[in-house]
Amino acid sequence: MIDETTYAELREIAARYPQPRSGLLPMLHLVQSAQGRVTPEGIEACAEILGLTAAEVSGVATFYTMYKRRPVGDYLVGVCTNTLCAVMGGDAIFERLKDHLGVGNDETTDDGKITLEHVECNAACDYAPVVMVNWEFVDNQTPASAVELVDDLRSGVERHSTRGPRLCTWRQAERVLAGFEDGLVDEGPAAGPASLAGLTLARERGWTAPAAGAEAPKEVE
Amino acid sequence: MGGVLTPVLTDNWDAERSWTLASYEARGGYGALRKALGMAPDDVIAAVKDSGLRGRGGAGFPTGMKWSFIPQDNPKPKYLVVNADESEPGTCKDIPLMMASPHTLVEGVIISAYAIRAERAFIYVRGEVLHVVRRLRAAVREAYAAGHLGQDIHGSGYSLELVVHAGAGAYICGEETALLDSLEGRRGQPRLRPPFPAVAGLYASPTVINNVESIASVPSIVANGPQWFASMGTEKSAGYGIFSLSGHVQRPGQYEAPLGITLRQLIDLAGGIREGHELKFWTPGGSSTPLFTAEHLDVPLDFEGVAAAGSMLGTRALQIFDDTVCVVRAVLRWTEFYKHESCGKCTPCREGTWWLVQVLARLEKGQGTAEDLDLLLDQCDNILGRSFCALGDGATSPITSSIKHFREEYLAHLTHGGCPFDPAASTLFAAEGAVR
Numbered sequence: 273m274i275d276e277t278t279y280a281e282l283r284e285i286a287a288r289y290p291q292p293r294s295g296l297l298p299m300l301h302l303v304q305s306a307q308g309r310v311t312p313e314g315i316e317a318c319a320e321i322l323g324l325t326a327a328e329v330s331g332v333a334t335f336y337t338m339y340k341r342r343p344v345g346d347y348l349v350g351v352c353t354n355t356l357c358a359v360m361g362g363d364a365i366f367e368r369l370k371d372h373l374g375v376g377n378d379e380t381t382d383d384g385k386i387t388l389e390h391v392e393c394n395a396a397c398d399y400a401p402v403v404m405v406n407w408e409f410v411d412n413q414t415p416a417s418a419v420e421l422v423d424d425l426r427s428g429v430e431r432h433s434t435r436g437p438r439l440c441t442w443r444q445a446e447r448v449l450a451g452f453e454d455g456l457v458d459e460g461p462a463a464g465p466a467s468l469a470g471l472t473l474a475r476e477r478g479w480t481a482p483a484a485g486a487e488a489p490k491e492v493e
Numbered sequence: 494m495g496g497v498l499t500p501v502l503t504d505n506w507d508a509e510r511s512w513t514l515a516s517y518e519a520r521g522g523y524g525a526l527r528k529a530l531g532m533a534p535d536d537v538i539a540a541v542k543d544s545g546l547r548g549r550g551g552a553g554f555p556t557g558m559k560w561s562f563i564p565q566d567n568p569k570p571k572y573l574v575v576n577a578d579e580s581e582p583g584t585c586k587d588i589p590l591m592m593a594s595p596h597t598l599v600e601g602v603i604i605s606a607y608a609i610r611a612e613r614a615f616i617y618v619r620g621e622v623l624h625v626v627r628r629l630r631a632a633v634r635e636a637y638a639a640g641h642l643g644q645d646i647h648g649s650g651y652s653l654e655l656v657v658h659a660g661a662g663a664y665i666c667g668e669e670t671a672l673l674d675s676l677e678g679r680r681g682q683p684r685l686r687p688p689f690p691a692v693a694g695l696y697a698s699p700t701v702i703n704n705v706e707s708i709a710s711v712p713s714i715v716a717n718g719p720q721w722f723a724s725m726g727t728e729k730s731a732g733y734g735i736f737s738l739s740g741h742v743q744r745p746g747q748y749e750a751p752l753g754i755t756l757r758q759l760i761d762l763a764g765g766i767r768e769g770h771e772l773k774f775w776t777p778g779g780s781s782t783p784l785f786t787a788e789h790l791d792v793p794l795d796f797e798g799v800a801a802a803g804s805m806l807g808t809r810a811l812q813i814f815d816d817t818v819c820v821v822r823a824v825l826r827w828t829e830f831y832k833h834e835s836c837g838k839c840t841p842c843r844e845g846t847w848w849l850v851q852v853l854a855r856l857e858k859g860q861g862t863a864e865d866l867d868l869l870l871d872q873c874d875n876i877l878g879r880s881f882c883a884l885g886d887g888a889t890s891p892i893t894s895s896i897k898h899f900r901e902e903y904l905a906h907l908t909h910g911g912c913p914f915d916p917a918a919s920t921l922f923a924a925e926g927a928v929r
């Protein structure tokens with residue numbers, strides 16, 4: 273059942289846009305947060321609020337990989353197996369986790385804690401191989417560190433993203449994607465070491481962009 | 494004097510709590526906004542035109558020119574949409590920018606929207622980056638509270654509403670017209686052009702769509718002047734850009750430099766190729782740009798230089814692979830990606846990418862024949878230029894370029910009866926013996 277609070281929040285999302293239908297993607301994120309997956313009731317609720325048919329909403333929900341029709345565990349663990357990460361160790365990490373957890377791609381452990389999947393490039397290639405937990409970065413992983421990560425998550429040990437806050441549950445994460453802040457914005461660093469690689473070097477060597485107004489005209493001009 | 498590296502967008506990433514308004518303003522942030530609000534919107538467009546800024550999302554279209562296409566006599570509302578979908582394999586510059594300094598983007602959005610006279614703007618960020626979504630939303634909230642957004646910004650009479658919108662996982666939504674459909678709450682599939690978004694974009698209204706880095710570059714241009722920007726880079730590829738090195742270099746990461754720098758210079762800055770190995774192949778601008786080899790180390794990494802050498806500057810996503818990596822494995826994996834991400838709207842791409850995977854997979858297992866290489870090239874020929882959008886074209890790049898440079902390696906799979914490479918040797922932890 274979708275409760276009244278969720279209904280109100282779904283309407284609130286639609287109202288952010290000049291045309292309410294633009295709210296559909298974040299609304300479906302909220303449905304996942306409230307219900308643990310995209311449920312038929314969730315689809316009905318979105319359809320009703322936006323004046324669409326359930327089929328129209330389903331058609332959208334099935335297009336996007338982040339929407340799940342089956343229940344997801346507390347932690348959605350995504351191993352990047354796009355080429356760069358795969359080569360750097362992502363394939364080995366994914367194989368090890370499948371063995372260790374006894375699940376295949378897009379399957380959940382019996383205790384309902386971990387859903388394992390392989391993901392495409394997550395814009396973190398400079399930290400390869402990368403594992404995402406509920407869409408937070410866990411950078412520079414090895415098969416051994418990834419096993420430790422999922423073991424900790426299963427046994428309730430608090431873990432932090434390498435470039436973000438302590439890891440929340442998937443349902444809490446989906447709420448943030450729907451547009452509701454969770455107060456964790458100030459946790460984690462501004463940037464990881466790889467993001468700072470060039471800047472660090474520039475600082476060491478005294479390199480800067482030209483000063484404003486002091487530019488020498490380019491030879492070609 | 495400038496340096497080999499020219500941090501502008503990355504310059505505050507090492508500042509204490511750089512993502513906050515206080516930190517950003519302490520370094521002069523939102524000064525460019527005040528300056529812009531004192532200018533006529535057309536003068537802001539002129540400044541961006543004069544700077545020579547070209548789109549940083551891949552295609553390199555001149556940003557100021559794109560803005561000037563917005564028909565100001567059209568009575569419909571105008572929209573600015575920031576493309577923060579960053580999903581092209583290898584591309585990893587916009588995400589760290591938004592994580593470390595979301596206000597650079599927000600300030601850029603306000604100035605750019607003012608220039609094109611939009612009263613609504615959207616940042617469409619891929620959904621798979623939770624902390625970036627948090628940082629963006631907090632930045633927008635802070636900007637409203639400071640009066641940088643909302644009604645009558647700093648008494649200028651100009652008003653702007655900005656919404657951060659999270660996507661839901663689909664590479665194709667980075668394609669600008671698919672992004673618009675997605676932002677309208679539909680399946681993200683590309684639209685027929687014309688009409689171009691400048692005329693009929695979001696809600697069939699005039700719309701500018703720009704990449705994160707393009708928009709984030711605007712405050713520096715307004716603050717320091719177009720000549721300052723154009724003093725960096727090359728004649729037709731002005732300014733600085735973030736170069737993302739990943740893979741088998743000693744120090745992968747973000748290196749902000751004038752366009753026209755070479756991979757040889759960048760690898761040197763990154764501490765060289767992984768110890769004991771050599772460069773084998775690399776992508777200049779993501780997986781959709783034809784592969785380069787060690788032959789291309791001195792190609793100037795600007796739009797013209799890379800195109801003249803047979804590839805594309807793309808997103809400056811430099812994925813570096815050393816001699817331990819099997820090019821067939823790499824290309825097969827990218828091809829599986831395109832097959833998975835094909836939106837299904839047009840036949841050449843939907844069916845073609847499926848067939849490409851079939852043929853490549855059997856070659857990789859050593860089960861094909863030498864004729865399969867010609868079959869692959871023929872299939873690519875039937876996709877390239879016949880697809881509805883550039884995803885299909887991009888899917889052919891790794892294949893045709895790898896056959897051109899590494900035909901022997903494909904054939905070696907056939908004589909060897911499978912892949913002659915040890916996948917463990919290419920991993921980051923190979924040296925630690927963690928895998929064998």
Ligand SMILES: Cc1cc2nc3c(=O)[nH]c(=O)nc-3n(C[C@H](O)[C@H](O)[C@H](O)COP(=O)(O)O)c2cc1C
Nearest residue numbers: 548549550576578579580667668669703704707883
């Ligand atoms: C399949 C595909 C994916 C794309 N993904 C992105 C993306 O993630 N981010 C981006 O800025 N541009 C992407 N583009 C390019 C956009 O269509 C568009 O050219 C760009 O956002 C324009 O911004 P710019 O002029 O500032 O570069 C993609 C294009 C294609 C064909």
Ligand code: SF4
Nearest residue numbers: 836838839842882885
């Ligand atoms: S080329 Fe591929 S992604 Fe683009 S419209 Fe055709 S099927 Fe869709």
Ligand code: FES
Nearest residue numbers: 352357393394397
């Ligand atoms: S390839 Fe894994 S994050 Fe880019």
